[in-house]
Amino acid sequence: MSEPIIRIQDLKKIYRTGDVDVAALRGVSLEVAKGDFVSIVGPSGSGKSTLFHILGGLAAPTSGSIHIDGDDLMALSDSGRTNLRRRKVGFVFQKYNLLPTLTAMGNIEMARYFSENAGPLDQSFRDLLTRLGIQDRLDHKPRAMSGGEQQRVAIARALVNQPAILLADEPTGNLDTENSEKVLGVLRDLNERLGQTILMITHNPEAAAYGHRTVHMRDGRIVRES
Amino acid sequence: MINRLVLENLKHRKLRTALSALSIGFQVTMILSVVGLSQGMLNDSINRAKGVGADIWVKPPGASVIGLSGASMPQKVLGFFQAQPHITHAVGTVIQPYAGISSVSGIDYKEFVGLSGNFRFLQGGPFQTPDELIVDQWYAEQSKASVGDMVTILNHKWRICGVVEPGKLGRLFVPMARLQELTNNQDKLSQILLKVDDPKNTQSIIAELKKIEELDGYSIYSIEEFVSMFSFNNVPGLRAFIWVIIGLSIVIGFLVVSLTMYTTVLERTREIGILKALGASPMNILNILVRETALLAIAGWLAGIVISFGANWAINHFVHSNLQSEITPDWWPTTFAIAMAASLLGALYPGLRAARLDAIEALSYE
Ligand SMILES: Nc1ncnc2c1ncn2[C@@H]1O[C@H](COP(=O)(O)OP(=O)(O)OP(=O)(O)O)[C@@H](O)[C@H]1O
Numbered sequence: 029m030s031e032p033i034i035r036i037q038d039l040k041k042i043y044r045t046g047d048v049d050v051a052a053l054r055g056v057s058l059e060v061a062k063g064d065f066v067s068i069v070g071p072s073g074s075g076k077s078t079l080f081h082i083l084g085g086l087a088a089p090t091s092g093s094i095h096i097d098g099d100d101l102m103a104l105s106d107s108g109r110t111n112l113r114r115r116k117v118g119f120v121f122q123k124y125n126l127l128p129t130l131t132a133m134g135n136i137e138m139a140r141y142f143s144e145n146a147g148p149l150d151q152s153f154r155d156l157l158t159r160l161g162i163q164d165r166l167d168h169k170p171r172a173m174s175g176g177e178q179q180r181v182a183i184a185r186a187l188v189n190q191p192a193i194l195l196a197d198e199p200t201g202n203l204d205t206e207n208s209e210k211v212l213g214v215l216r217d218l219n220e221r222l223g224q225t226i227l228m229i230t231h232n233p234e235a236a237a238y239g240h241r242t243v244h245m246r247d248g249r250i251v252r253e254s
Numbered sequence: 255m256i257n258r259l260v261l262e263n264l265k266h267r268k269l270r271t272a273l274s275a276l277s278i279g280f281q282v283t284m285i286l287s288v289v290g291l292s293q294g295m296l297n298d299s300i301n302r303a304k305g306v307g308a309d310i311w312v313k314p315p316g317a318s319v320i321g322l323s324g325a326s327m328p329q330k331v332l333g334f335f336q337a338q339p340h341i342t343h344a345v346g347t348v349i350q351p352y353a354g355i356s357s358v359s360g361i362d363y364k365e366f367v368g369l370s371g372n373f374r375f376l377q378g379g380p381f382q383t384p385d386e387l388i389v390d391q392w393y394a395e396q397s398k399a400s401v402g403d404m405v406t407i408l409n410h411k412w413r414i415c416g417v418v419e420p421g422k423l424g425r426l427f428v429p430m431a432r433l434q435e436l437t438n439n440q441d442k443l444s445q446i447l448l449k450v451d452d453p454k455n456t457q458s459i460i461a462e463l464k465k466i467e468e469l470d471g472y473s474i475y476s477i478e479e480f481v482s483m484f485s486f487n488n489v490p491g492l493r494a495f496i497w498v499i500i501g502l503s504i505v506i507g508f509l510v511v512s513l514t515m516y517t518t519v520l521e522r523t524r525e526i527g528i529l530k531a532l533g534a535s536p537m538n539i540l541n542i543l544v545r546e547t548a549l550l551a552i553a554g555w556l557a558g559i560v561i562s563f564g565a566n567w568a569i570n571h572f573v574h575s576n577l578q579s580e581i582t583p584d585w586w587p588t589t590f591a592i593a594m595a596a597s598l599l600g601a602l603y604p605g606l607r608a609a610r611l612d613a614i615e616a617l618s619y620e
């Protein structure tokens with residue numbers, strides 16, 4: 029078997045707020061192979077988002093070891109983490125998080141700009157836009173789009189730089205059943221057809237079932253897998 | 255791409271963008287108006303001095319060129335000048351300041367036009383009685399005055415007998431003898447104007463005049479020397495005043511942009527978090543805000559120039575007789591630098607704050 033794209037060993041993250049230390053992660057170990065689709069579930073405050081923030085280079089780990097696609101995240105500086113965000117990961121959030129003043133295409137172009145991904149969009153990305161069903165919505169600003177459309181634009185934006193991993197933090201948390209199914213279907217399709225590695229946080233067991241496997245977290249630890 | 259984001263951001267808050275640009279604009283206008291007024295008034299004085307046509311100007315000891323002072327030179331010194339070779343005309347005038355920045359010129363009509371040539375009358379004609387007043391067109395327009403109207407100046411009632419084209423010596427002319435009498439300056443003059451037979455001889459004539467013992471202490475200028483003294487540097491306090499205006503406008507510009515950018519950053523905290531999640535570095539964030547500020551400053555500067563044209567027109571239209579203003583394009587680059595510097599300084603703190611924002615906290619900002 030090839031080298032896993034994510035390798036985490038005994039990862040800890042301690043937030044220091046004033047005099048109190050909050051241990052958000054208390055020793056997480058996890059391996060994810062390229063092309064895997066992992067669902068992460070667990071009660072509120074169990075450290076799921078914190079794990080994503082570290083994987084995505086938004087926060088620095090406290091101790092342990094963590095590698096993504098060969099990069100040692102423990103060794104990364106602030107600018108190293110900026111580069112990680114530019115090239116290795118794509119984020120999808122519960123609240124879509126599109127830039128409100130830009131059109132759908134503007135949002136996508138912005139992500140391309142930061143990773144210096146210039147030139148015309150390639151055909152495979154154009155096909156992706158069609159599969160996402162947003163090819164006709166690209167000139168619209170976020171407020172002119174439905175939640176489901178916005179989330180699909182966010183997915184396109186997260187994938188435009190061909191990241192090694194896609195991190196989706198409760199991507200369907202704000203969507204109705206119909207739109208949730210559409211978005212989850214898109215994620216499964218991306219995983220199956222393009223081999224996109226995906227990690228997805230969810231509170232919904234039905235959504236979790238879209239993944240190949242489900243990781244259960246509690247109190248900053250992984251308690252079991254199913 | 256950054257530029258598109260910057261433009262869209264500015265468009266998104268049109269009113270705030272317009273108001274901040276306007277406040278920057280008014281600072282630019284403030285500077286341009288002060289400078290335009292200074293230059294306009296100096297140039298108007300120069301034009302009126304040149305318009306007389308005298309080759310040499312004589313001022314009494316201790317009198318400044320620009321300051322308005324009453325008559326202090328004994329009328330009999332006129333005789334010295336008239337006796338000199340090459341001097342064809344020697345004419346005394348009295349300049350009497352009144353009501354702050356205005357002044358009235360006392361002339362001996364025959365002598366004065368003998369040196370200067372005839373006034374060009376738009377209405378009426380020369381003095382017929384000692385209590386008549388000739389006004390120039392600017393004064394007439396601003397005061398809506400015309401021939402036959404009575405005007406009180408220096409507690410004396412004058413009847414307007416003529417309206418003339420502007421650009422000769424002063425704006426208001428009265429018979430010199432009456433003015434001397436009213437100001438208790440009988441037989442005193444403010445300045446003496448000389449015309450020489452050949453302007454080429456002016457310098458040698460001045461040199462001769464300066465040798466005369468009785469004229470010791472008198473200031474004797476060729477017309478070129480005389481008008482060269484109407485400059486920024488020779489008006490007491492003008493330079494300092496302009497510096498104060500520039501300083502104030504920098505402070506105000508700084509404050510306005512600080513506040514605008516500070517609220518912008520607060521309001522856009524979440525968007526800054528999104529940009530960071532997309533891979534924006536702190537420099538990228540600062541860059542976006544700096545460009546936004548620079549655009550505001552440019553828009554403000556352009557607005558300021560447009561407003562200064564309006565202010566210029568208003569001054570020259572409504573109060574042309576008291577104040578003269580000019581458009582001063584040579585100050586445009588300076589005001590650009592001032593607007594830009596004040597704005598960028600103002601954006602510095604909010605910009606650094608935004609650049610340093612923690613991405614996760616910013617993303618969870620409501
Ligand atoms: N910036 C922070 N400073 C201090 N404590 C934090 C910070 N971020 C998270 N925490 C704490 O870390 C713990 C884990 O939070 P995290 O957001 O990872 O939970 P989660 O599993 O994503 O929960 P949810 O399902 O509600 O999203 C919580 O106790 C939270 O209060």
Ligand SMILES: [Mg+2]
Pocket residue numbers: 076077078197
């Ligand atoms: Mg969470």
